[in-house]
């Protein structure tokens with residue numbers, strides 16, 4: 001069912017929803033950007049529709065609502081421990097189609113990965129509903145169309161922002177009562193059909209080709225460019241790696257909390273093993289690993305989609321201007337070279 005709400009009606013709707021839900025959306029944080037006098041847009045709780053940033057892609061992804069950069073998972077003393085509390089209210093997240101597709105990958109990794117289920121993610125996810133923000137133009141780092149992530153169906157409601165207010169399309173019966181008495185309208189949700197550029201997705205025919213691609217000289221430039229800061233994976237809507245850290249409250253090391261903290265395969269030492277062994281010891285090794293994971297390994301394992309949804313946040317956040325779509329295109333060009341060499 002479709003509804004049209006002006007700004008005043010939307011704020012009243014948010015007041016009604018707030019009794020049941022915590023509402024999260026991309027929000028502007030003034031002067032907290034990378035450069036002086038620049039803002040940052042990231043996910044946070046909102047109370048009015050005015051706080052939602054519609055005209056800019058968030059610098060960080062919606063995954064931070066369910067898996068914050070750092071979160072306590074349990075508290076301990078010498079003799080006992082207590083799990084951190086689950087959220088009391090349900091969660092409503094405003095996000096774009098690529099981000100909803102990204103959550104499909106998050107769900108797979110956290111909820112159904114080799115028979116293991118992450119209870120900390122599960123308790124958040126069970127309470128979460130999505131509100132799709134219509135996205136028809138994208139931004140200069142987006143390549144969702146090439147990744148097939150420009151459309152999404154798994155949402156409770158969809159919205160279009162207009163000068164007069166917000167158009168709503170409500171699918172979820174749980175949300176419907178909040179719209180009783182609102183003006184009904186027919187409108188059609190639209191999706192972006194073409195980004196500003198396309199990427200050529202690499203098709204790796206067999207293990208022999210994969211081995212040749214891993215050794216290809218294309219990766220070497222990243223030894224000079226990548227500084228292994230991990231900004232790309234922190235911003236990535238599909239990266240899920242984390243580590244744990246213990247925080248001790250005082251001199252007594254037996255009382256404190258264990259926190260889950262985002263980790264990054266791009267940082268040196270991520271793969272460190274006992275005895276000082278490591279597998280990806282250079283920036284080029286680590287970039288190659290991330291790129292293959294996003295556009296080959298994940299799909300090879302699960303059989304349906306590539307992990308990357310083309311949100312472009314990794315490229316936008318990289319301090320060395322390393323473009324992920326450029327890496328993907330270089331992989332495709334390298335594979336053509338490898339095929340031509342093999343056919344000689």
Ligand code: SF4
Nearest residue numbers: 236308309311312314
């Ligand atoms: S690899 Fe880059 S473009 Fe792909 S999902 Fe992650 S941040 Fe988005």
Ligand code: SF4
Nearest residue numbers: 226227229230232318
């Ligand atoms: S690719 Fe860019 S953002 Fe990622 S680790 Fe390297 S320098 Fe940092």
